[in-house]
Amino acid sequence: MILSAFILLLTLVTALAPEYDFIIVGGGVSGLVVANRLSEDPNVSVLIIEAGPSVLDNENVTDVDAYSRAFGTEIDWQFISESQLFGGEPQILRAGRALGGGSAINGESSPSGYGYEYAEELRLRLGMAYVRAEDVQLDAWQSIGNERWNWTSLFPYYLKSENLTLPTAVQTDAGATYDAFAHGTRGPLKVAFPRMQSGDNDLTPAVNQTLQAAGIPWNVDVNAGRMRGFSIYPWTIDEEAYIRYDAARAYFWPFQSRSNLHAWLNTRVNRIVWRDVPGGENTRAAGVEVTSQHGTVSVVMSRREVILSAGALKSPAILELSGIGNPRILNQHNIPVHVSLPGVGENLQDQMNTLMTASTHSPITGGRTVTFASATDIFSQDISSLANLTHTKLPSYAALVANMSNGAMQPEHLRAVFQVQHDLIFKNNIPIAEIIFKPGGEKTVNAGFWGLLPFARGNVHIRSSDPAAQPAISPNYGLLDWDIQLQVAIAKFIRRMFRSAPLEGMIEEESRPGLSAVPGDAADEVWGNWLEDNYASNFHAIGTAAMMPRSLGGVVNDRLQVYGTANVRVVDASIHPLQLCGHPMANLYAIAERTADLIKEDWTG
Incomplete structure (x- = not known):
């Protein structure tokens, strides 16, 4: 009787809801790259759902010298951690809440911890850093069970995403150097050295x-x-216009005229909606439940996949709200367990x-x-x-x-x-x-x-079944x-x-x-x-839906598919099994580019 009612309800919802081939949850770096590449096929429909607004003309974003002005505004999630053993106080973890995600507000953090005031003149205004990883670090990803994830496999995707503006004579005189072999000059993402x-x-x-x-x-x-x-390293900027070049400016706005590429802004994803009853094998997502900025709750359906790109602090929370995670956590909040996957939300690493x-x-x-x-x-x-x-x-x-x-x-x-x-x-x-x-x-x-x-590992988990509530974050600094x-x-x-x-x-x-x-x-x-x-958070949170074997606490396989599901992936900093020496942004562009190709392979054979 319960199963029949469930199927009837899902049938009614499906008949009334809008439908897309791919639903991408989160309009940050990873989500926008994947959306752009999948929508290159005019026969494939793609929906991006972003919790924040457009910041195309927001001077707190576009101004190269405006780093930190967006902090504390509507485009900053302003996550607050649990009180930390080291220091005894919570820490603020900044994250972008806008089309463009972290690339719209990112940079090296200013040490302005949660519990004390910090003079403005001591803040480090250091956004937009384009810094990749050490080659052997990426090779190490393969060594722990991730086939073909290494420096060699990612290198072409760094180049594919990048459009480097070569340094001027003035910049060269001031110390700017580069290896031409290591850079792309035809990608969507503009990268350049700053004025110097x-x-x-x-x-x-x-x-x-x-x-x-x-x-x-x-x-x-x-x-x-x-x-x-x-x-001296380059930044993600348009050198000629001298503005920040975030992921939306690179991967969305020039392509917004595609009829098969849509974006819903100011819309919160509450949870994944399933086609199966809890506890099934390879459970299949039917779509997602969302809440609009006006408070309207609705469902949008997916014909192929739901792809989470909400970041290392939100993607695991959405998984848990959807019934994927540690039964200990889910049972506390009366959430039916669709997939027992204890690694969700664990392995959190920051600096x-x-x-x-x-x-x-x-x-x-x-x-x-x-x-x-x-x-x-x-x-x-x-x-x-x-x-x-x-x-x-x-x-x-x-x-x-x-x-x-x-x-x-x-x-x-x-x-x-x-x-x-x-x-x-x-x-x-x-x-x-x-x-x-x-x-x-x-x-x-x-x-x-x-x-x-650092060797420390922490976690992030939901506090309740309310999708509007911030998660409990314990980086264990x-x-x-x-x-x-x-x-x-x-x-x-x-x-x-x-x-x-x-x-x-x-x-x-x-x-x-x-x-x-x-x-x-x-x-x-x-x-x-x-x-x-x-000290403060470095805002480099990673690892909470790690790409590792399930036996090691992993959440996604080497095609970034969530274990125990048929059509759910995670593509963002959550999947990093280990911290990288560079900055997340540059690496995420390459990871997302490669993942888009993997998704295309899976659907075209």
Whole structure:
């Protein structure tokens, strides 16, 4: 009787609802790329459903120098984490809530934690960074069971998406370099170096020479697969118009005239609607339930697939609201279990962002630079001893993370994944630190930094069955001693650079934290105490619907199909099994381009 009623209700809904071949939930980088490529076939209909508005003419988005002005507005999700053990307070996690998603507000975060005020002059206005990954990191994705996910398979898609504007003579004189082989010049996404010029007391050559003396070389192009070194990187901007070039400007607006490509804005997706009763094998999505900005609830149907591209903090929540996830979580909220998939919402990884500053004797010039440093660069101690010590701690790390995963992850499986990460750090010598040196004012040097590869794992889960409620987010910043040790070591490294020639000749004194807060001979514990009160999310949340074998806690297979479903995929930062050294945006463009081809293959044979 119940089954008959269910089928009758679904039949009535289907008869009345609009219908598309593909429904894409989320109009950010991944969703817009996939929508664009699928709608290249005029016989395929595609609907994008985006919770936020258009920001095509929003100056808080388009203005290259306006980074952070969109924070706290309607186009920022403003997620707030649970109180963190490290620091004792919640953290704000910014995410784009607009057509364009994170690409409309993204950048390196300003360390402006939730629990305290932070002076505007100390904010790092660093948006639009186009920085990929280290090649062996992507190769590691394949090593944990993801067939054909590696640097070689993704490289053509970086080029396919990119339209690089070559640096001008002025930009070259100011330090812009690139490897022509590593870039595309015909893709939809405009990428260019920012306006820059060298001048008196130029910070860039001073930092470059100081780092070279410390053994860190100039890197001609951080986007060519090898990231270690000091460099200047391009941004996602239209160099001629000098505006931010977000995903909507690249992949949607030039193609909006396609009759088979539609977008519903200011519309919340509540849950997936299923064709099957709960508990079936390879359950099939019929469509999604949505709420319009006016509060109207309706259903839109899918003939082929529902693709979640709502981001690492929203996609797992939508899965759980739809009955896919850990039965422990779903049962708490009386949600019928369609697919038992305990890994949903687990494996959350983010980075801690901190800022150090120094005053200078005279006004300085220069632009934004990046330093990618490895463990051998950052730690002054014998690196083999550190590698061995860290290796002995992997079992305890795995046990602690597993214990906090709601039974979703097993210690032995986590240890295997942690071993891959350990090898990347200590055998492959990939970067573990990113440092942004830039003028922070007329007579200030800013050095924003973050540890790239913490071992901590957290989670994100729904608080209730109400789709309007924010999820409970627990990144577990500073959970493990490695994560704090890494952040401390980077801070100490920056202080050494402040005190090394020729940079020391420009600097008057370190002002943040300064010697009064952290003395020159301070123990690591003192540094840790300062960092505990002076970090924020880096807004690089990934991993919550990980592309890993189901036995390891994975949520999607290597074609990004959700385990236990016939026609649901996730395409966004949720699928990253491991954190990458670069920034999510550049990698997501390539991942989404490749996934679009995989989807086409699956439907054309």
